[in-house]
Amino acid sequence: MTDKIAVENLTEQEARDELARLARVIAAANTAYHTDDAPEISDAEFDALKARNNRIESLFPHLKRPDSPSDVVGAPTAEGFGKVKHAVRMMSLGNAFDDVEVSEFDGFVCGYLGQPVGSVSYTAEPKIDGLSLSLRYERGKLVQAATRGDGETGENVTENAKTISDIPRQLADAPEILEVRGEVYMSHADFDALNQRQAAQNEKQFANPRNAAAGSLRQLDSEITRARPLRFFAYSWGELSTALAETQFEAIKRLKKLGFQTNSLTKLCQSQDEMLAHYRMIEQQRATLGYDIDGVVYKVNDLKLQGRLGFRSTTPRWAIAHKFPAELAWTRLEGIDIQVGRTGALSPVARLQPVTVGGVVVSNATLHNEDYIAGRDSKGNQIRDGKDIRVGDWVQVYRAGDVIPKIADVDLSKRPETADPFIFPDKCPECGSDAIREEGDAVRRCAGGIICPAQAVEKLKHFVSRGAFDIEGLGAKQVEQFYKDGWISGPADIFTLRERFGSGMQQLKNREGWGEKSANNLFQAIDSKRTISFSRLLFALGIRHVGEAASTLIARHYGQWGLFEQAMQNAAGLSGPDWEELLSIDGIGEVMARSLVTAFSQDSERAGIDALVAHLDIEEAEQPDSAGSPVAGQTVVFTGTLEKMTRAEAKARAEALGAKVSGSVSKKTDILVAGPGAGSKEKKAKELGIRILDENGWLTLIGDA
Numbered sequence: 001m002t003d004k005i006a007v008e009n010l011t012e013q014e015a016r017d018e019l020a021r022l023a024r025v026i027a028a029a030n031t032a033y034h035t036d037d038a039p040e041i042s043d044a045e046f047d048a049l050k051a052r053n054n055r056i057e058s059l060f061p062h063l064k065r066p067d068s069p070s071d072v073v074g075a076p077t078a079e080g081f082g083k084v085k086h087a088v089r090m091m092s093l094g095n096a097f098d099d100v101e102v103s104e105f106d107g108f109v110c111g112y113l114g115q116p117v118g119s120v121s122y123t124a125e126p127k128i129d130g131l132s133l134s135l136r137y138e139r140g141k142l143v144q145a146a147t148r149g150d151g152e153t154g155e156n157v158t159e160n161a162k163t164i165s166d167i168p169r170q171l172a173d174a175p176e177i178l179e180v181r182g183e184v185y186m187s188h189a190d191f192d193a194l195n196q197r198q199a200a201q202n203e204k205q206f207a208n209p210r211n212a213a214a215g216s217l218r219q220l221d222s223e224i225t226r227a228r229p230l231r232f233f234a235y236s237w238g239e240l241s242t243a244l245a246e247t248q249f250e251a252i253k254r255l256k257k258l259g260f261q262t263n264s265l266t267k268l269c270q271s272q273d274e275m276l277a278h279y280r281m282i283e284q285q286r287a288t289l290g291y292d293i294d295g296v297v298y299k300v301n302d303l304k305l306q307g308r309l310g311f312r313s314t315t316p317r318w319a320i321a322h323k324f325p326a327e328l329a330w331t332r333l334e335g336i337d338i339q340v341g342r343t344g345a346l347s348p349v350a351r352l353q354p355v356t357v358g359g360v361v362v363s364n365a366t367l368h369n370e371d372y373i374a375g376r377d378s379k380g381n382q383i384r385d386g387k388d389i390r391v392g393d394w395v396q397v398y399r400a401g402d403v404i405p406k407i408a409d410v411d412l413s414k415r416p417e418t419a420d421p422f423i424f425p426d427k428c429p430e431c432g433s434d435a436i437r438e439e440g441d442a443v444r445r446c447a448g449g450i451i452c453p454a455q456a457v458e459k460l461k462h463f464v465s466r467g468a469f470d471i472e473g474l475g476a477k478q479v480e481q482f483y484k485d486g487w488i489s490g491p492a493d494i495f496t497l498r499e500r501f502g503s504g505m506q507q508l509k510n511r512e513g514w515g516e517k518s519a520n521n522l523f524q525a526i527d528s529k530r531t532i533s534f535s536r537l538l539f540a541l542g543i544r545h546v547g548e549a550a551s552t553l554i555a556r557h558y559g560q561w562g563l564f565e566q567a568m569q570n571a572a573g574l575s576g577p578d579w580e581e582l583l584s585i586d587g588i589g590e591v592m593a594r595s596l597v598t599a600f601s602q603d604s605e606r607a608g609i610d611a612l613v614a615h616l617d618i619e620e621a622e623q624p625d626s627a628g629s630p631v632a633g634q635t636v637v638f639t640g641t642l643e644k645m646t647r648a649e650a651k652a653r654a655e656a657l658g659a660k661v662s663g664s665v666s667k668k669t670d671i672l673v674a675g676p677g678a679g680s681k682e683k684k685a686k687e688l689g690i691r692i693l694d695e696n697g698w699l700t701l702i703g704d705a
Contacts, residue, residue, distance in 0.1 A: 012461040013476030022053040026069040062467030081155035084146035088238035093321040114646035121301040125266040129292035130185030131214040137178040140171040163226035168259040179238030186213040190229035234260035295323040340454035344446035370424035390419040430454040468540030472525040492611035531617040545592040555621035568600035586661040632658035640675030
């Protein structure tokens with residue numbers, strides 16, 4: 001089952017199958033939760049499913065489905081209610097599961113805005129576990145209430161919302177158009193009382209307050225809703241005719257002044273430390289609040305900055321939900337298995353005595369790498385979150401941001417005397433080749449390359465995948481069989497199949513599932529891919545660290561495959577002009593550059609590439625449409641502080657105009673854009689006689705002044 005395999009160890013076909021399974025499971029869970037008000041899985045499990053889906057999509061972006069859960073908010077509306085199209089889409093929130101991810105969120109926000117880390121303030125408020133509701137007021141009068149639905153269209157529950165005492169029907173001194181958004185919930189005390197009444201009347205009891213609140217609000221008979229003790233917290237807004245305030249915190253104050261209930265635990269935080277301290281305080285009070293929460297929501301306080309940050313497809317960039325830890329359980333570690341992935345990475349997996357965690361039976365857990373198991377790095381230093389984990393130990397298991405659980409703790413008091421430290425293998429369990437760990441790399445990798453069955457088959461599957469050569473009729477299953485039968489051992493063999501088996505086609509025709517027509521179709525599909533783009537070819541080679549985006553970047557820089565190939569050969573010593581040029585490409589770091597050069601300098605791998613290229617017609621890289629651009633084809637370097645745009649914005653604009661953006665100054669540089677604080681790059685540009693512009697000069701040149 002693909003759900004039992006760690007994401008990083010999924011093959012191409014397994015990833016495709018797992019995304020299909022996740023799409024079905026998440027869609028069903030959304031319907032159960034949002035439409036039927038009868039969740040079938042826990043919130044933690046749902047978060048884990050979404051996180052697994054997103055992780056797979058990040059590793060296999062070309063496999064993203066049209067019905068991807070990452071593009072879905074909520075679920076379709078139920079029958080029986082009128083439909084309401086939201087003037088402003090109701091989004092969901094991205095999740096953070098630990099302090100590090102909160103820090104990464106702050107770092108992302110500050111980096112995107114071009115501001116120092118720690119310079120952005122946030123509001124922090126409890127994340128209410130209820131049902132999202134949008135209230136529309138026109139000239140101060142409540143005219144419409146709608147559930148979130150799928151984010152675009154919700155259910156019209158106006159009459160039911162009017163029965164909730166926390167929701168004002170009339171507002172004074174409000175904007176002419178005001179959409180107030182918040183959460184309908186039920187307190188613990190009211191929930192207990194409701195279930196007692198339900199039991200006394202021999203009627204259905206609710207599983208939890210969230211189900212009770214959702215089911216009560218979405219009654220076709222508003223009198224039933226009136227009899228249910230629902231509450232409402234306001235925390236956001238949709239369409240506005242005039243702004244409520246300049247900041248999130250002041251806008252919440254304005255909502256309270258207008259008559260809405262807002263959460264008194266909402267706090268303005270000036271730093272990550274304050275955010276996390278407030279999270280801890282709320283977490284400690286969680287059991288005594290009287291209503292259900294499942295985390296803390298952080299939002300950028302400055303509304304202008306929120307506007308600059310904008311949205312992803314389903315989530316805002318300026319907010320995140322810091323979820324409380326998932327449920328924990330103790331069990332025995334029965335064994336440690338080593339799996340070998342497509343890149344040769346040796347990944348340890350814990351085999352556990354089955355235990356139920358959050359309503360799910362768990363028998364496997366990720367162990368990350370050998371340092372995590374040992375608790376120390378190769379130099380003997382204690383590592384963050386590292387454990388001294390041994391077979392036979394009692395371990396605490398939790399389920400957080402992935403379907404594969406993790407180990408939270410080890411109970412040393414229960415360790416058997418026979419439990420020896422785990423010795424991580426230095427030989428590949430698949431092919432027996434050396435398993436090498438590079439300096440600075442936490443992962444040990446098989447050096448066998450194409451001779452390693454675990455890597456050879458997976459590299460071939462990657463080669464024929466949708467983002468690479470995408471050969472119709474030659475999928476993962478066929479690749480596995482052809483490799484097993486010795487028909488193909490490397491990519492070049494695919495393009496000689498016709499000449500080797502095409503004469504009588506007897507060998508292929510007689511295979512189960514194949515006939516003369518299907519064999520001919522396969523050969524034609526292979527022939528149709530003999531012309532391929534530079535970037536697709538580079539991505540298809542499966543060179544470590546080189547994904548689709550990097551392949552496109554490199555292809556645009558060099559333009560022609562021959563020029564790129566020659567440059568990689570010239571850079572074999574990791575020095576000289578071609579090495580420096582490779583490093584100068586903005587977005588290409590030394591690790592990726594070293595991986596590229598290594599691939600073209602090893603005799604065996606280079607021979608395989610040359611054999612493949614001999615069968616191909618490689619198209620030159622497409623360049624941006626830069627007709628009339630004053631900087632088309634020129635190499636631009638940005639240095640110093642840009643005051644009117646972030647570095648990312650400047651780079652994107654330059655590339656859209658057909659320029660190449662480099663990270664360093666060389667003889668090939670045409671323009672240096674120097675902001676305040678420019679140092680050695682500006683000095684070097686002057687020495688080389690390179691054109692130097694300040695930010696205003698650059699904007700004038702490209703017509704953006």
